[in-house]
Amino acid sequence: xxxxxxxxxxxxxxEGRISIxxxxxxxxxxxxxxxxxxxxxxxxxxxxxxxxxxxxxxDGRFTVFLNKSAKHLSLHIVPSxxxxxxxxxxxxxxxxxxxxxxxxxxxxx
Amino acid sequence: xxxxxxxxRHKVTEMGQEVTMRCQPILxxxxxxxxxxxxMQGLELLAYFRNRAPLDDSGMPKDRFSAEMPDATLAxxxxQPSxxxxxxxxxxxxxxxxxGGGNTIYFGExxxxxxx
Numbered sequence: 001x002x003x004x005x006x007x008x009x010x011x012x013x014x015e016g017r018i019s020i021x022x023x024x025x026x027x028x029x030x031x032x033x034x035x036x037x038x039x040x041x042x043x044x045x046x047x048x049x050x051x052x053x054x055x056x057x058x059d060g061r062f063t064v065f066l067n068k069s070a071k072h073l074s075l076h077i078v079p080s081x082x083x084x085x086x087x088x089x090x091x092x093x094x095x096x097x098x099x100x101x102x103x104x105x106x107x108x109x
Numbered sequence: 110x111x112x113x114x115x116x117x118r119h120k121v122t123e124m125g126q127e128v129t130m131r132c133q134p135i136l137x138x139x140x141x142x143x144x145x146x147x148x149m150q151g152l153e154l155l156a157y158f159r160n161r162a163p164l165d166d167s168g169m170p171k172d173r174f175s176a177e178m179p180d181a182t183l184a185x186x187x188x189q190p191s192x193x194x195x196x197x198x199x200x201x202x203x204x205x206x207x208x209g210g211g212n213t214i215y216f217g218e219x220x221x222x223x224x225x
Contacts, residue, residue: 006151034213036216041218041219042218042219043113043200043202043216043217043218044152044200044216045216046213046214046215049213089151089152091152095164095206096142096154096157096164096165097142097154097214098154099144099151099152099153099154100151100152101149101150101151102151102152
């Protein structure tokens with residue numbers, strides 16, 4: 001039973017444009033939502049988070065939006081850069097972190 | 110530079126052999142997680158500990174997997190006997206566990222396991 005779902009396994013975006021990565025969840029008890037970024041042959045690293053009581057959090061080029069009624073969150077990257085090419089995992093927290101299946105983002109020149 | 114350390118980085122073993130993966134969490138972190146990365150399941154939680162006590166190991170195949178924390182600086186994940194379907198990248202992560210805190214956890218570089 002996948003509580004956190006990332007339905008798009010891959011996304012390709014041109015440099016300078018917006019990247020939008022999506023995530024859906026099923027458990028309304030999650031307290032926080034996080035995004036992690038993973039490069040090949042490395043462990044995932046924390047990118048940005050949002051509390052369940054907020055609907056937006058911004059950090060530089062990265063913004064996370066939360067729609068609790070739809071049980072949906074998204075990560076916006078503006079402008080996208082080639083160095084953003086990686087796998088992005090959405091995660092949701094109770095007392096543990098549950099991750100989605102990941103979306104591979106490719107930013108091309 | 111505090112980081113989670115995992116050994117071995119790469120392991121190739123024959124089916125039926127025992128495999129032990131080790132993890133040294135970041136000093137001071139009280140929560141340790143074991144995840145497995147597969148194409149189909151993404152980052153799958155196998156087990157986690159808080160203050161060395163196992164809290165949840167429901168993600169592990171109980172008949173062949175076991176996880177322990179002999180002390181605060183060492184966590185182990187053992188597979189016995191190993192099977193080809195266990196081939197994956199196994200990640201250890203540590204953090205300061207408290208609910209509702211945006212519980213950022215820090216990952217090691219992973220142990221790449223291949224069972225032939």
